[in-house]
Amino acid sequence: MFHAIGNYFHDRRGTLSKAVGYVGGAYMVGRYISERLEDVRKSILQERAAQENLRRRFEQNQQDASFTVMALLPTLGGHILQGMDVEGVTQELQSYSSKTPRARIEFQHPTAPSESSVTSSVDAARSPGQDGRSDNGSASVTSSVDAVSTPDMSASSASWVDQFSLGSSQVSAVSPAAAREASDCGSSAAVDLSDSMLTTSSASSSSAAAPSASANILAVLSPTTKSKAELWREVKILTFTRTLTVIYSITLLTLFTHIQLNVLGRSKYIQSMIQQERDERLREQLQYSTSVYSLFWDDKSFEDPETDELEDAENISEETERKYLTLSWWILHVGWKDVGERVRRGVEEVFEGVSLKTKLSAADLHRLINDVRRRVEYEVTFEGKERRINFMSTLLPPTPETLQHVLTQGGIPSWLAMSPDSTFDSFLVETRNYITSGSFERVLEVCLDHAAEELFHGVERNVFGTTTDTDDVLLGDQEPRERLAGMLPGLARWCHIALEGLPNELVDGLAELREVSALSAIIYTSYEDRFR
Structure with a gap:
C-alpha cells in the first residue's frame, strides 16, 4: 500500500511541485501584503497621533496666549487709565x-x-x-x-x-x-x-x-x-483719545503675545519631537545590546550626530525664554504712549471742529472714528502717497540700548541682559520679520476693524439704545441722534469695560478671529526649513 502511494506521488511529482510552489508563493505574497498593510496601518495611526498631538499643542498654545493677555491687561489698563484720566478732568x-x-x-x-x-x-x-x-x-x-x-x-x-x-x-x-x-x-x-x-x-x-x-x-x-470751554474740550479730546488708545493697545498686545507664544511653542514642539526620535533610537540600541552584535560594536555607533546638533540648536533655556517674554514690557510701559500720541493728534484734527452740541448718529460717529484711524494707521511719504505703518516702535524697542533697558526693567539681571544669546537674537529677528510682513498687516487691519465694531456695538447699546428725547425718536428712516457730549460718558465707561471686564469680550473676540488663528498657524508650523 505504501509502495502504491509512493508511486502515485512519484508519477505526479511535477504537478505536486507546481501546486506546492503556487501555495507557497501565495502564502508568501499574502504574508508580505499583510505585513505591508500592518505597516501602513501603524504609520496612519502614528500620523493621526502626531496630528492630534500637534493640534492639541496648538490649541493649548492659543489658550495660553489669551490667558497671558488677560494677565498683562491690568498693567496696561492701569497705565492708560492713570495717564489719560478722563474722570480727573471731569472732576475739574x-x-x-x-x-x-x-x-x-x-x-x-x-x-x-x-x-x-x-x-x-x-x-x-x-x-x-x-x-x-x-x-x-x-x-x-x-x-x-x-x-x-x-x-x-x-x-x-x-x-x-x-x-x-x-x-x-x-x-x-x-x-x-x-x-x-x-x-x-x-x-x-x-x-x-x-x-x-x-x-x-x-x-x-x-x-x-x-x-x-x-x-x-x-x-x-x-x-x-x-475756562469751562477749555475743560469741556479737554474732556472731549481725552475721552476719544483714551478710547482709541485702548483699542490699539489691546489689539497690538494680543497680536504680539500670539507671536511670542507661537514662536516659543513651535520651538518646544520641535524639541519634543527630536527627543522622541532620540528615545526611539535608544530603544533600538537596547534591542541590539542583547544580541551578539553588541559585543563587536559600540552602542554610540547608532547615534546620529546631525540630530544631536539639531537638538542642541532647538534647546531653549529658561533664561532665553524669560528674556524673550520680557519684551512685552515695552508696549505695557512705553509703546502705548507712542500709540496715544498718534491717536491724540488724529483726534484733535478730526474732532476739533465738532461741537459738543452737535447731534450725531451712529453712522456719523463711525465715519469720524474711521477718519481718526486713517490718520493713525497711515503716514504720508515724501512722494505724497499714503503708507501703512507697522507699529514696530510700539511693539519692540528700536535700539540695542533700549533693548537692554527693557530687559533690565523687566527683572533680567544686567549680566544676563548683556550676555550674548544667539537663540534670543534669532527669536528677536524672527519677530521683527513677522511684524513687518504682509500677513501681520492684514491681520492687524482685521483685528482693528473687529475692535472698532465692538466699540460701536457698545455705543449703540449704551448711548443710542437708551435715549428718551422726543426729538431723537425715529421718524421713518431717520436714524437716532445724540449730542456729542452725551456720548462721552458711554465712551468712558466702555474703556473701563474693555480693560477691566471679566470675561473680556474684546480679548476673547480677537483671539477667536480666523485671521489670528491663521497667523498663529503660520508661525507655529514654520519649521520645515529646519529639517532640510
Whole structure:
C-alpha cells in the first residue's frame, strides 16, 4: 500500500511541485501584503497621533496666549487709565461748574506742559486726592446720558457734570473755605508736577530762587485759570483719545503675545519631537545590546550626530525664554504712549471742529472714528502717497540700548541682559520679520476693524439704545441722534469695560478671529526649513 502511494506521488511529482510552489508563493505574497498593510496601518495611526498631538499643542498654545493677555491687561489698563484720566478732568469741570460764589482757581507752574503730549496734558488737569479710579470717578462712567439732552449748552454741560458728583446736596453745600482748600490742593499738585522740571533746571535759576522765599511763593501761586470751554474740550479730546488708545493697545498686545507664544511653542514642539526620535533610537540600541552584535560594536555607533546638533540648536533655556517674554514690557510701559500720541493728534484734527452740541448718529460717529484711524494707521511719504505703518516702535524697542533697558526693567539681571544669546537674537529677528510682513498687516487691519465694531456695538447699546428725547425718536428712516457730549460718558465707561471686564469680550473676540488663528498657524508650523 505504501509502495502504491509512493508511486502515485512519484508519477505526479511535477504537478505536486507546481501546486506546492503556487501555495507557497501565495502564502508568501499574502504574508508580505499583510505585513505591508500592518505597516501602513501603524504609520496612519502614528500620523493621526502626531496630528492630534500637534493640534492639541496648538490649541493649548492659543489658550495660553489669551490667558497671558488677560494677565498683562491690568498693567496696561492701569497705565492708560492713570495717564489719560478722563474722570480727573471731569472732576475739574465739576468743581468749576459747582454752585459756589466764586469759580475754582487752579494753581499751576507757569510753564505748562504741551497739549500735544497725552500724558502731560492729562497730568496738568489732575490734582492729588482726585484719582480717576475713585468712587466718585467710578460713578461717572455709569451715569445716564439722559441729562445731557437739554437745548441749552450750559445746561447740558451742568446736567452731565452733575452725574459725576456725589449728590446735588453736596455740590450745593460747597463753601468758600472748601474752594480755598481745593485751590491749595491744586497748588500742591502744581509743585509736584513741576518737580521734574525744577530738578533739570540750571544751577543759576536754582540759586536765584533760593534766597527769597516770597519769590518762590509768588512763582508757585501765580494762577492760571482754565475756562469751562477749555475743560469741556479737554474732556472731549481725552475721552476719544483714551478710547482709541485702548483699542490699539489691546489689539497690538494680543497680536504680539500670539507671536511670542507661537514662536516659543513651535520651538518646544520641535524639541519634543527630536527627543522622541532620540528615545526611539535608544530603544533600538537596547534591542541590539542583547544580541551578539553588541559585543563587536559600540552602542554610540547608532547615534546620529546631525540630530544631536539639531537638538542642541532647538534647546531653549529658561533664561532665553524669560528674556524673550520680557519684551512685552515695552508696549505695557512705553509703546502705548507712542500709540496715544498718534491717536491724540488724529483726534484733535478730526474732532476739533465738532461741537459738543452737535447731534450725531451712529453712522456719523463711525465715519469720524474711521477718519481718526486713517490718520493713525497711515503716514504720508515724501512722494505724497499714503503708507501703512507697522507699529514696530510700539511693539519692540528700536535700539540695542533700549533693548537692554527693557530687559533690565523687566527683572533680567544686567549680566544676563548683556550676555550674548544667539537663540534670543534669532527669536528677536524672527519677530521683527513677522511684524513687518504682509500677513501681520492684514491681520492687524482685521483685528482693528473687529475692535472698532465692538466699540460701536457698545455705543449703540449704551448711548443710542437708551435715549428718551422726543426729538431723537425715529421718524421713518431717520436714524437716532445724540449730542456729542452725551456720548462721552458711554465712551468712558466702555474703556473701563474693555480693560477691566471679566470675561473680556474684546480679548476673547480677537483671539477667536480666523485671521489670528491663521497667523498663529503660520508661525507655529514654520519649521520645515529646519529639517532640510
